Amino acid sequence: MEAGMEFSIWLKNRLAGQTKENKAKIITLCWSIWRARNDLLWNGKRWKELRIVANAWEYLSQWRITQNRGMQAPLYPDFPGDGAVIWGKPHYNEGKISVDAAVFEEQGKSGIGLIARNHEGWLIAAKTRSFAEVMNPSLVETIAIKEALSWAKEWDSTTVTIESDCLAVVLMVRSSAPMRSRVGQVVEECRNLVRDVNNVKLYFVKLTCRPMSLLECHMCILCVS
Known part of the structure; x- marks a missing residue:
């Protein structure tokens, strides 16, 4: 110029x-x-x-x-089951994993948190993971979903619902469109896991739908070395 x-x-x-x-x-x-x-x-x-x-x-x-997808705006999901505003228990003998991600620029870290609950709503497991870099928010959200999918794969025959409040990433995982980026690489790994795991369902939920325990897990990310 x-x-x-x-x-x-x-x-x-x-x-x-x-x-x-x-x-x-x-x-x-x-x-x-x-x-x-x-x-x-x-x-x-x-x-x-x-x-x-x-x-x-x-x-x-x-x-x-x-x-x-012909969407007017990403605030209006049209996939059946998307957009829940109140957290609900999974079906009998099924599990649900709620995921979240955060970027802590001042600390130079990014992190993810996962909460797993059974059909009675009881907490059965939780995971956190920290990264010593400031990641793109979409990247760390995608990593959180990938971790949840890998986790669900270990549950054998149990049907697992994964919920994320990041609609953009959920749509990317569902889509087959190629993506040439670091995020795209992780998205492709998520797509492969979805194909490999027959007992998993991925949904978008509103921010207020996440269980409060996830927020506590979210705050612990900084403490993970």
């Missing part, structure tokens, strides 16, 4: 003659650069170049998935 050139003129020139695919990539990358600029200006946080690019491709992938 030449000095003194207005951004609108530069963007118009860059988009001229480009395919629809390349136009989407250019616009999304510009948006990600703008986000990084605002974070530096207002919060004093500097993004690495790889993060800027990764965020752009991840957002574009998520947008395409929601568009392919």
